[in-house]
Amino acid sequence: xxxxxxxxxxxxxxxxxxxxxxxxxxxxxxxxxxxxxxxxxxxxxxxxxxxxxxxxxxxxxxxxxxxxxxxxxxxxxxxxxxxxxxxxxxxxxxxxxxxxxxxxxxxxxxxxxxxxxxxxxxxxxxxxxxxxxxxxxxxxxxxxxxxxxxxxxxxxxxxxxxxxxxxxxxxxxxxxxxxxxxxxxxxxxxxxxxxxxxxxxxxxxxxxxxxxxxxxxxxxxxxxxxxxxxxxxxxxxxxxxxxxxxxxxxxxxxxxxxxxxxxxxxxxxxxxxxxxxxxxxxxxxxxxxxxxxxxxxxxxxxxxxxxxxxxxxxxxxxxxxx
Amino acid sequence: xxxxxxxxxxxxxxxxxxxxxxxxxxxxxxxxxxxxxxxxxxxxxxxxxxxxxxxxxxxxxxxxxxxxxxxxxxxxxxxxxxxxxxxxxxxxxxxxxxxxxxxxxxxxxxxxxxxxxxxxxxxxxxxxxxxxxxxxxxxxxxxxxxxxxxxxxxxxxxxxxxxxxxxxxxxxxxxxxxxxxxxxxxxxxxxxxxxxxxxxxxxxxxxxxxxxxxxxxxxxxxxxxxxxxxxxxxxxxxxxxxxxxxxxxxxxxxxxxxxxxxxxxxxxxxxxxxxxxxxxxxxxxxxxxxxxxxxxxxxxxxxxxxxxxxxxxxxxxxxxxx
Numbered sequence: 001x002x003x004x005x006x007x008x009x010x011x012x013x014x015x016x017x018x019x020x021x022x023x024x025x026x027x028x029x030x031x032x033x034x035x036x037x038x039x040x041x042x043x044x045x046x047x048x049x050x051x052x053x054x055x056x057x058x059x060x061x062x063x064x065x066x067x068x069x070x071x072x073x074x075x076x077x078x079x080x081x082x083x084x085x086x087x088x089x090x091x092x093x094x095x096x097x098x099x100x101x102x103x104x105x106x107x108x109x110x111x112x113x114x115x116x117x118x119x120x121x122x123x124x125x126x127x128x129x130x131x132x133x134x135x136x137x138x139x140x141x142x143x144x145x146x147x148x149x150x151x152x153x154x155x156x157x158x159x160x161x162x163x164x165x166x167x168x169x170x171x172x173x174x175x176x177x178x179x180x181x182x183x184x185x186x187x188x189x190x191x192x193x194x195x196x197x198x199x200x201x202x203x204x205x206x207x208x209x210x211x212x213x214x215x216x217x218x219x220x221x222x223x224x225x226x227x228x229x230x231x232x233x234x235x236x237x238x239x240x241x242x243x244x245x246x247x248x249x250x251x252x253x254x255x256x257x258x259x260x261x262x263x264x265x266x267x268x269x270x271x272x273x274x275x276x277x278x279x280x281x282x283x284x285x286x287x288x289x290x291x292x293x294x295x296x297x298x299x300x301x302x303x304x305x306x307x308x309x310x311x312x313x314x315x316x317x318x319x320x321x322x
Numbered sequence: 323x324x325x326x327x328x329x330x331x332x333x334x335x336x337x338x339x340x341x342x343x344x345x346x347x348x349x350x351x352x353x354x355x356x357x358x359x360x361x362x363x364x365x366x367x368x369x370x371x372x373x374x375x376x377x378x379x380x381x382x383x384x385x386x387x388x389x390x391x392x393x394x395x396x397x398x399x400x401x402x403x404x405x406x407x408x409x410x411x412x413x414x415x416x417x418x419x420x421x422x423x424x425x426x427x428x429x430x431x432x433x434x435x436x437x438x439x440x441x442x443x444x445x446x447x448x449x450x451x452x453x454x455x456x457x458x459x460x461x462x463x464x465x466x467x468x469x470x471x472x473x474x475x476x477x478x479x480x481x482x483x484x485x486x487x488x489x490x491x492x493x494x495x496x497x498x499x500x501x502x503x504x505x506x507x508x509x510x511x512x513x514x515x516x517x518x519x520x521x522x523x524x525x526x527x528x529x530x531x532x533x534x535x536x537x538x539x540x541x542x543x544x545x546x547x548x549x550x551x552x553x554x555x556x557x558x559x560x561x562x563x564x565x566x567x568x569x570x571x572x573x574x575x576x577x578x579x580x581x582x583x584x585x586x587x588x589x590x591x592x593x594x595x596x597x598x599x600x601x602x603x604x605x606x607x608x609x610x611x612x613x614x615x616x617x618x619x620x621x622x623x624x625x626x627x628x629x630x631x632x633x634x635x636x637x638x639x640x641x642x643x644x
Contacts, residue, residue, distance in 0.1 A: 271599055
């Protein structure tokens with residue numbers, strides 16, 4: 001895993017992934033007490049940065065391998081990113097989803113051209129179902145974060161942050177990244193190490209799901225006690241990845257933990273001041289920048305808003321915090 | 323008023339105005355039955371395209387004139403665009419607002435550094451107050467649309483549309499623009515005439531406020547019977563401008579009229595599929611593209627979402643249409 005793989009992914013993404021801008025508002029600067037910039041990956045295709053990794057992984061496959069199709073688990077943003085990347089390539093995508101996943105997410109994944117295979121969460125083994133399908137149909141598994149080409153794809157967001165922020169004269173910054181398994185966080189950290197050495201990545205997590213914070217402190221992979229019960233579901237994973245964690249340990253600053261209420265409030269401010277739609281889990285980095293700026297010595301803060309796939313009722317709850 | 327003025331404005335806006343991307347979603351394409359691209363000017367500084375015109379007008383003034391300050395009327399998007407452009411120049415801005423304007427808009431305009439002068443809508447003459455202030459303090463009036471440098475600034479959005487859509491291989495398109503006084507519409511029409519001659523601008527208006535549609539039909543400036551009572555308040559003006567109308571008459575295709583419900587539904591789809599926040603008036607162009615695609619022979623549709631300054635309660639109403 002190295003910077004050349006990220007640059008190669010960027011070349012493959014060029015003209016296919018959306019180049020998201022850097023947003024800002026004097027109102028947000030005032031809350032943080034210093035300049036805040038926002039990388040709105042909610043504006044990426046399928047509403048999250050996951051399209052970058054999906055596209056990167058698909059385009060890294062040999063054409064004959066790719067043509068047989070790909071498979072992914074998850075009812076979330078990774079599923080949609082992989083499904084859409086496969087659709088644009090005209091190759092089959094199978095997404096294995098729990099049967100109790102929201103109907104809208106199942107419908108959306110199907111509408112993006114994927115074949116959805118449902119399994120019973122309690123009684124069926126997801127991995128076994130996936131492995132059988134992959135073997136029978138020659139599908140390639142695209143893992144959500146512990147996969148070099150996925151990390152490389154997510155890292156392209158870091159190259160863009162470095163280019164756009166440095167063009168604005170910013171040489172020193174803390175970059176707050178919502179962190180689940182660490183694919184985006186480690187990819188951005190590698191990109192910034194190369195292109196913006198004065199920038200430091202700060203992984204951000206919701207309270208109660210601080211596996212990365214604890215892992216960075218102890219120096220080894222720690223797990224979460226629970227995996228549900230948060231509106232920040234998009235970034236809840238069992239533990240940092242075996243491939244992503246060593247990168248984070250080497251390059252990241254201390255993690256920042258925010259409350260669910262702070263995440264909702266940050267998403268509400270993103271609505272009001274930036275006019276973007278951010279899901280609670282995608283607003284954790286912005287919440288850290290706005291409400292925990294005192295945990296950073298950097299003169300500038302950059303927050304990645306990682307996704308915007310939020311249902312209307314949760315968004316209404318978000319707006320109620322204004 | 324000519325294309326060279328728009329190109330000069332673009333040079334002055336470079337690095338100051340935000341270069342908004344072109345967004346799209348396969349779900350929106352499906353609704354329209356053909357490819358739909360969205361220019362999200364809600365992501366512009368202050369949440370609407372008006373910052374372009376404000377910045378263009380301020381930078382076109384002689385430095386000694388600009389230093390004395392500027393004045394604008396309106397409680398809306400133009401006020402905020404001018405106020406923020408003045409703040410960034412460190413020059414005074416006076417915004418004359420009705421005393422019954424929403425408290426939040428007054429507070430925001432003040433927070434953007436402007437001096438807000440309130441007047442009583444029923445008993446006081448806004449123009450007289452403005453003229454007196456301008457004379458006493460040497461302020462320059464920045465009109466919202468009938469002002470060449472404002473039209474030139476708004477037209478820069480058209481240059482970007484032409485560049486970005488043509489880079490995607492689009493040679494023929496109808497461009498749906500939410501239309502109030504016609505500053506943005508005429509500016510974009512001039513830009514496209516020069517840079518994308520296969521593109522045609524279609525002004526879009528809410529039902530009951532179709533002054534531009536009727537003016538284009540009759541060939542002379544027609545007025546609206548009423549000026550309130552619409553959630554699309556951002557684009558309700560008495561009549562097309564004397565400077566903007568001849569440009570629209572020469573260059574624009576037939577206007578498209580949408581219902582308020584269609585505008586809300588389009589804003590809800592922009593939330594769901596593009597992750598952007600659009601106010602009802604700013605969604606009129608997208609509503610035309612999505613729900614009146616049959617009124618266009620063009621193979622591609624481009625809609626400008628002009629602004630996102632919507633209160634949480636109206637946005638909740640928007641989401642309820644999903």
